[in-house]
Amino acid sequence: MKNVKTLIAAAVLRLNFHLPAFAAVEVQATPCRSTKVGTISANAGTNLGSLEDQLAQKADEMGAKSFRITSVTGPNTLHGTAVIYK
Template sequence: MKNLKITLAAIALASASFGSFAAELVNAQPSDLQKTGVITVSGASDLTSLENKLAAKADEAGAKSFQIISTTGDNKLHGTAIIYN
């Protein structure tokens, strides 16, 4: 049940625009970009910090966009995202 709540919250966050990172958070694969890999992060305290960590890692990888595909955890969150170029 907790994972379901976290996943729903991640989807809600994915629909918001944060614009502070070069890699743009998207809800689906952009039609003009190709999947270039998958990134993971862990140790986030909340969904916002999880998204920020994924965005920073996407930037490090040179991605133009990223899509969060999973989140898990209770006190320390783990997340996975697809990156696109």
């Protein structure tokens, strides 16, 4: 019985130390319970995924909970803007 309690305690402690960090999440529509706090922009290569990653990183740096991409332009080098929400 003591071993079972020890295993459960160890499992709970392990979960507490390995929780993922909270990062800004891309949303497709304006979140209803969030407040718009600004806009961000980024330049990336020809890959839309790298542009999304850069915008997510900037949103995290500004303390945003989520962001919504509002525009992407450029034939070779992509430029994108997004609205950030808290």
